[in-house]
Amino acid sequence: MTDTTFTPTLPVTAIPLREWLPWAIFAGLILLFAIYFVGAEQGATSLISGMYVHEFVHDGRHLLGFPCH
């Protein structure tokens, strides 16, 4: 596993947690919300009434592996 042949001089220092955390929380939440809309909205749970979102992403939801209906 360790026999990588890449340049060893790359700076690989950890990004401080306090710098990472705000990005992770805000962007992470928005991105998870986007995945929720593709994967589950108007299926198991509904934030918006009707079936339009469900029907629109229908094929993608099936093919991406989410339970659809």
Next chain:
Amino acid sequence: MVRTFLVRGMLVGIVAGLLSFGFLRVYGEPQVDRAIAFETQMDEAKAEAEKHKGMVMPAEEPELVSRPVQAGLGLIVAVMVYSAAFGGLFGLAFAFAQGRMPGNFSPQALAAVLAAAGFIALYLVPNLKYPANPPSVGNPDTIGMRTALYFGMIGISLAAMIGAINFKRMLTARYGEWNATLMVAAYYIVVVIAAGVILPAVNEVPERFPAVVLWNFRIASFGAQVILWATLGLLFGALTQRAYANGMPRA
């Protein structure tokens, strides 16, 4: 720094989504169409049978979104949103793992390892337990339970994967890189098998649903995810490696 990785992840996700969409459009959509044809056939047979019994059938539901839109614009929007979102999350995971992940990784290798871990934890293992299903497979009444089980399986699998990576850090000093990797891989497999055994099975494939369509549909879904994660890992790694070689990490 974090911003750079986030933006780069989302951009790479968009590229991955385009490739994935192309694959699904060609190999996935025919399976969806065949599954819908089967569903229509079943519905018609049922309607015919009930007409014989003198029952009044409810009028057809109006189509909210036409099939061509579902298979075209709808599919590309769904896949792009999904891919860009996972790309962004991948960028955030990379930003966290860099310098923290046990093992001496170059950016390229780290991106590839993270993408492989993401594919296994978020798609491969949950789908071994709860595989992707085409239209007409699945009882609408159980959608809530099935969704909860599927996301639960993803949660367990992801937690086990994160645990495995952390345990590897502890075990490497004592047992060496290779043995530690084998040990935590075994740990991950045991946890997800246990979860798979404990969680209830879902089998709602209608009788006489064509097995070939089911298989091809699942293979198409699998292929799209392989394309997505491989692109995320390899392209993100290449861009990050190049950015470091040029001195500054830019998106």
